Amino acid sequence: MDNKQSSAGKCPVMHGAMTSSGQTNSDWWPNALNLDILHQHDSKTNPLGEDFDYAEELKQLDVEALKSDLRTLMTESQAWWPADWGSYVGMFARVAWHSAGSYRLSDGRGGGGAGNQRFAPLNSWPDNVNTDKGRRLLWPIKKKYGNKISWADLILLSGTIAYEVAGLKIYGFAFGRKDIWHPEKDTYWGAEKEWLAPSDGRYGDVDKPDTMENPLAAVQMGLIYVNPEGVNGQPDPLKTAAQVRETFARMAMDDEETAALTAGGHTIGKCHGNGRAEDLSPDPETADVEYQGIGWMNTKGRSIGRDTVVSGIEGAWTANPTQWDMGWFEMLFGHDWELKKSPAGAWQWEPVDINEEDMPVDVEDSSIRLKPIMTDADMAMKVDPIYNGICQKFMQDPEYFSACFARAWFKLTHRDLGPKSRYIGPDVPAEDLIWQDPIPAVDYTLSDADITALKTTILASGLSVAELVATAWDSARTYRGSDYRGGANGARIRLAPQKDWEGNEPDRLQKVLSVLEGIQAGFGKPVSLADLIVLAGSAAVEKAAQDAGVDISVPFAPGRGDATDDMTDAASFDVLEPIHDGFRNWVKKDYTVSVEELLLDRSQLMGLTAPEMTVLIGGMRVLDTNYAGTSHGVFTDRKGVLSNDFFVNLTDMAYNWKPAGKNLYHIVDRKTGDVKWTATRVDLVFGSNSILRAYAEVYAQDDNQQKFVKDFVKAWVKVMNADRYDLK
Template sequence: MDAKTGEMSGGCPVHGGSMRGLLGRTNRDWWPDQLQLDILTQSGKSADPLGEDFDYCEAFNALDYNALKADLTALMTDSQAWWPADYGHYGPFFIRMAWHAAGTYRTGDGRGGASSGQQRFAPLNSWPDNGNLDKARRLLWPIKQKYGKHISWADLFILTGNVAIESMGGPVFGFGGGRKDVYEPETVYWGTEEQWVNEGVATRIRPDEGKALENPLAAIQMGLIYVNPEGPGGNPHDAEGMARDMRETFSRMAMNDEETVALTAGGHAFGKAHGAKPADSFGGAPESEHLALMGFGWLTDKDEIEKGHITTSGIEGAWTPNPTEWGNDYFRLLFKYEYELVQSPAGANQWQPINPDPEDMAPDARDPSKKVPTMMTTADMALKRDPEYRKISERFRDDQAALDDAFARAWFKLCHRDMGPKVRYMGPEVPSEDLIWQDPVPAGSTPSSGTVSDFKSKVLGSGLSVSELVKAAWASASTFRNSDHRGGANGARVRLAPQKDWAANDPEELSRVLSKLDELRGELSMADAIVLAGAAAIEKAAKDGGFDVSVDVTTGRGDASQEQTDAESFEPLEPFADGFRNYLKTKADVKTEDMLVDKAHLLGLSIPEMTALVGGMRALGAISKHAKHGNSIGVLTDRPGTLSNDFFVNLLSMDTEWSVIDDSGDEEFQGRCRKTGADKWTATRTDLVFGSNSQLRAIAEVFAESGGEQKFVDTFVKAWTKVMDADRADIAMAKYRG
């Protein structure tokens, strides 16, 4: 939110002025000497050693789950000399590992999170906030090696965190497996900064400058999971700013105030922070260290490790007197004492209770016979200083059962928010309760082929146009994000708030189309009716173009209710730009063609699939009515509603020259006949890029050339079906349900 205008900053998903702006700094920028393996994954070559045919869900089903949990429980107190366990228990260390694996999730684009084991790779493995978690992952290696393909690193991170909580008496709501590892860094925009958090970079929120937290980012500074625990920009006296930063960044990760308080208090009930010496006393991050360290970074000196001279956040000390036991000491101490500002041995700002009672002091992490003061961070103090956080904190202080339940549920949400619908969860500890943030959809029923055929006939005779039917189906299905498996056609949430009112969906037209489909659908669910109507329209459009195709979308979808829909959580899915429909809400810093590529990535599309869909949607006239210079912009055909390759033929024609429409802000263009100067077509950036970008042009030429018509139609239908069925996890997972 812009502090001056009240608008979301830029209104767009990401900032910058190019694809570099869309991606931010890459691993190659941060570590130019890093071994580059990209050349070996060109031409579609996979980096996955298990191969495309490996079925992780099948492998997970064969896992000895109880044996794995027993081994993890034993590991908690099996302290290793090369990295001794604080207080003789690795539980707090593994909770931090799991938290930081899951905590990168953000609602803005669904990216981040624990679902693919990305913490193993740069840049996350070398973020300052992930300091020394390289050791946590190595402690797990013998167990990962033992169970092999039956447990992914992604699942192991989260399950280990659960076992850690259980081993210290904490509450756990459940666990769902099914996260599949990747074997190379994923492309995620983490921000534009040229420096990490510990190099003096200011907070991303600066209200005095009208600067808001940039979408889709959730962390307050580069290299952090959430906020700077010392305070905004390291300022411990900015109590209001600390609460503001916490509230904003946690909400960007799908957490409300109660969940924020429960997670903060619950996580800090365990373990300690580390700031024994100045950070510059130790080495660099894993990705920058010498080969001989074998992927270790930061602290590797044996003597320092043995003494417990460990620094990660720079803050030093435990929050409670019982750092390996679940309880309510965190809130008891927070409200029992007044706190004074002190500095850790590493020079970090932190808060210490004034004149603590001996029983309220913590044991030394290496020598239990010694007692040391507890501490609170500036972020912890916000739970006492901020009025809303304080109300929740006082309630939890006085009601242990409420804290137990709130923490267990918030931890489960933190660790599973990016997994999508519950049908994707596997294992014996999946909770039976349906949670609204899982976007529940009632089970549907599969209609007969006769029912489907009759419905399609009715739709084609209803008076609804090809364009209208295709747009409604796209509006329903194209919300899907393969980052967190949210959105999609299942549930027909396009007829519910907030989706029914999104400008990109042309609400008035959509309402009329949905009303008619509801009238015609009979026993079909609305979710199936919308998708089948789109399929019928494309089949007709292809036939009109001389092609006999079958658009074989699946059926059996259910219809969600408004009560099953957390409307607020769906707001980040609203398209700011949708190049497939030629929709752009308003001009942004990021080029519209970059945003088209970003959306295609979230839909799981290949470059040819993206290209075919854009050309096909234009030919079908399935574009937004919100184009500045008319709703025919970008169509580039004299027969809209017919599935043809006209878009590519006319776009690449040497008879046309293009120029910017003066008042379009370099977004819309006029095509004129080179010979006569007469106006021919209008187009947008996301149209012309298929002629100007050499790689996209090469694909567009295949679709435009003589004999390429069938290839275009086939690619379009394949890509369309892929989008319509992208969210059918219920079908994909059915074979694992016995």
């Protein structure tokens, strides 16, 4: 056979190599541990470079000029995407809302804090239809102010200014959100394989909203909150009320905040459904290059003005949809309502009887009046007795309603910005809010001599290296970079609910805290317990390193405060409770997710890279910090010494590895057949996964004991200081 082939017509590159159409490692090995989540915001994706400092850029921002430009934009209708009634207030309120509204309290992921709405999947969620138009309307302003304003800040500020232009007295606004440059594609938004699939799969029982799968909050794939037509698209306001309550609770809102946001969110703007969804062009991520990232254009009509299609529901909620007023309440509670179908075929509620002069006018022709509408979620506010009672209170005191909405809007748009110390700008409210997890500032300093004296006293206290390290770790491990909550600052580990968490080993914790409190009382000058807990762990790491033959000083930065019970919203801290900690080889119970996947989730929330995760695991094992003192993975005969023994013995082919029960393995000497050690999946994955093994082999090398210690200390300090925003 002639093996010579003509090159004519042959593609010069590998098919699929540069698009998503090619087979990936995940396609070939779907059960392999995917470490991408630990590197999803690699600095190589950032066009601004590692030296870019957004906080410094913000100092140059003319905030008043920016706000003035946004106010002007609100009423400057653009021909390519005309404003409803000549005003974009509804548009930008929705763009900002849908950016912030993906936040969920359970793991802190989602939200508007990173400008993630620019990327898939959020930019193409069915619920985010036409938010792409809002971002394009903002582009001239982003272009003008450049690096001085992030997309994340600009999007949320636009919504706040929209409400201000409509007539609301806003509560405040803070800058400080840094943009990401790559989608957070590894965030779990649900297991569904199609948009808006029936929600039953998310629930143990769809009629019991609290059975929704964690960490999810939205009721269907591609929605921000609930289905506006009703549960699974079937109108039933009482059932919808139950879903609204659970969903908003999972987004950190109570009943009053939920009612205020529902009413205030629908006081301005309208729903769009004057056309068929099947006539729309593809979503932004699917659309071909000629669309330039713009999706959902109505191919059978003008696509703009009255021909716009978004939710499929068609109509405004109030008679004055560009003004902040009590119109939503007057409309909802002033009429009886009946179910109708929109032109797009969506269920919506319309008034049984209404005077023409009370109807909103058409978005393009003010001589035409159209019936107002309500969604099933709006009707839920009327039929649910708790929501109804709150709405009655709002109707009796419009100023109270406006104040409640302004504060709830501020919370919605700032919940994932973290503590107040991260807030930047002239409009930051002076008030400390409980959901900001306030911590008192310290007014003391510690000299090098003070720190040395405290270390000496701690190490002579009778507490073991393992006890000191585990306590410091437990205090710091609650940190999550998703919404900047948790961490060692505040020493909330000594307060409810953290002091009683199973994963914190309350008896051991109280033993250590009692000793440290005694040291604090006898020191002779102020020092917070938060600082003392971290210093104690660091002193123990230093000692363990010295016992391994490596002299090293663990950097320590004092300045942590001690929070009090009245500064702690105990209920909202429940979600920070660890149900697993691979670093201490503990899992609360059996989960459908593997323990190694749980480890990746925790590591990503803590902001760790795969190498940092690896070196911390090896160090924590030999320091003997396992939960309840188990020996699983403690591959050393020198417990409490910061050696690289974990990696040396993990990679030693003198041993064999045999399953010995649920998440338990025996490490067997090949010559004698004796069980040398025991291990869990978390331990053995560092030898079985090809990437993690490559890291493990680095630390197992004969010439890398010192490197191991230095890298462990660096990663340790990163964890201890994760919530020290004053150091960044």
